[in-house]
Amino acid sequence: MGAAARDDAGKAAKAIAKRNAADAVRYAELAVGEQPQSAEYRALLGQAYLVAGRFNSAATALSDALGLSPGDGKVALNLALAQIAEGDWQGARRTLDSNAGSIAISDRGLALALAGDPASAVDLMLPVARQPGADAKLRQNLALSLALGGRWQDARVVAGMDLSPTEPDKRIEEWAPFARPVGRADQVAS
Numbered sequence: 001m002g003a004a005a006r007d008d009a010g011k012a013a014k015a016i017a018k019r020n021a022a023d024a025v026r027y028a029e030l031a032v033g034e035q036p037q038s039a040e041y042r043a044l045l046g047q048a049y050l051v052a053g054r055f056n057s058a059a060t061a062l063s064d065a066l067g068l069s070p071g072d073g074k075v076a077l078n079l080a081l082a083q084i085a086e087g088d089w090q091g092a093r094r095t096l097d098s099n100a101g102s103i104a105i106s107d108r109g110l111a112l113a114l115a116g117d118p119a120s121a122v123d124l125m126l127p128v129a130r131q132p133g134a135d136a137k138l139r140q141n142l143a144l145s146l147a148l149g150g151r152w153q154d155a156r157v158v159a160g161m162d163l164s165p166t167e168p169d170k171r172i173e174e175w176a177p178f179a180r181p182v183g184r185a186d187q188v189a190s
Contacts, residue, residue, distance in 0.1 A: 002034075002035065004030075004034055005030075005031045005034035005035040005038070005041060006031075008027045008028070008030040008031040008034065009027070009028070009031040009040070009041055009044055011023070011027040012024050012025075012026075012027035012028035012030075012031060012044050012045075012048055013044060015027060015048070016044075016047055016048055016051055019051060021048070021051045021052035021053070022052070024047075024048035024051050024052065025045075025048045025049060025051075025052050025054070027048075028041065028044045028045040028047075028048040029045060029048075031044065031045070032044075032045050032061075037068065038068075039065045039066075039068035039069035039072070039075075040065075040069075042061050042062070042064045042065035042068060043061070043062060043065035043069075043072070043074070043075045043078070045061040045065075046058045046059075046061035046062035046065060046075070046078055046079070046082065047078060049061055049082075050078060050081065050082060050085075055082045055085035055086045056082075056086055058078070058079075058082040058085075059079060059082040059083055059086060059088075062075055062078050062079035062082055063079055066079060066099075071099070071101075071102050072102065073099060073102030073103040073104070073107075076095055076096070076098075076099035076102060076103055077096075077099075077103050077107050077108070077111060079095050080092040080093075080095040080096050080111045080115065081111060081114070083095060083115075084111070084114050084115050089115045089116045089117075092111065092114075092115040093112065093115050093117065096108050096111055096112060096115070105124060105125060105128050105138065106125065106128075106135075106137050106138040106141045106142075107141070108124065109121040109122075109124045109125035109138075109141055109142065109145055110141040110144060110145060112124065112145075113144065113145035113148045113149070114148070118145045118146070118148040118149030119149055121142075121145040121148075121149075122142065122145050122146060122149060122151075125138060125141065125142040125145065126142060129142050129158070136161075136162040139158055139159075139161050139162055140158075140159060140162060142158055143155045143156075143158040143159035143171075144159075144175060144178075146158060147172065147175045147176075147179055148179050150179075152172060155172065155175070156168045156169070156171075156172050159171045159172070
């Protein structure tokens with residue numbers, strides 16, 4: 001049974017990478033059915049559900065995975081994203097807060113912004129972005145958080161730190177519709 005679960009999990013991971021939601025869900029569900037106590041397979045199922053846009057199911061699978069393997073930052077981040085997509089911003093912020101030590105600041109900051117708290121996201125990331133060794137991912141997540149908070153000029157300046165001179169304006173144009181989603185899951189889906 002272990003070999004079959006590993007095989008199905010491998011197929012699910014490949015389907016997730018290809019954004020093939022139907023196969024990802026099918027194979028991940030098979031893997032979990034074969035080894036229901038595997039946190040890894042439940043997390044994989046949660047990712048498959050995220051790809052499929054099944055955010056409530058994703059939240060359940062990821063919560064189960066986190067219960068089986070507490071402190072897994074990737075699982076906690078994905079759980080928070082599923083909660084955000086479901087409109088449960090308070091639940092997402094609780095998930096992010098209770099797993100703060102295991103989620104990278106750049107990811108946690110952006111997730112906070114997506115959970116409706118861009119000011120806290122900026123407060124979290126800005127001091128780290130000013131330190132030597134801060135990377136482009138952190139700065140770009142900070143810039144997007146600034147944009148989500150309506151601080152467009154600041155977002156352009158921060159985004160421009162890692163882009164050619166013409167690219168910040170393009171990035172801001174891409175972010176404008178993202179900052180004003182039509183549905184609650186639009187930002188997570190993008």
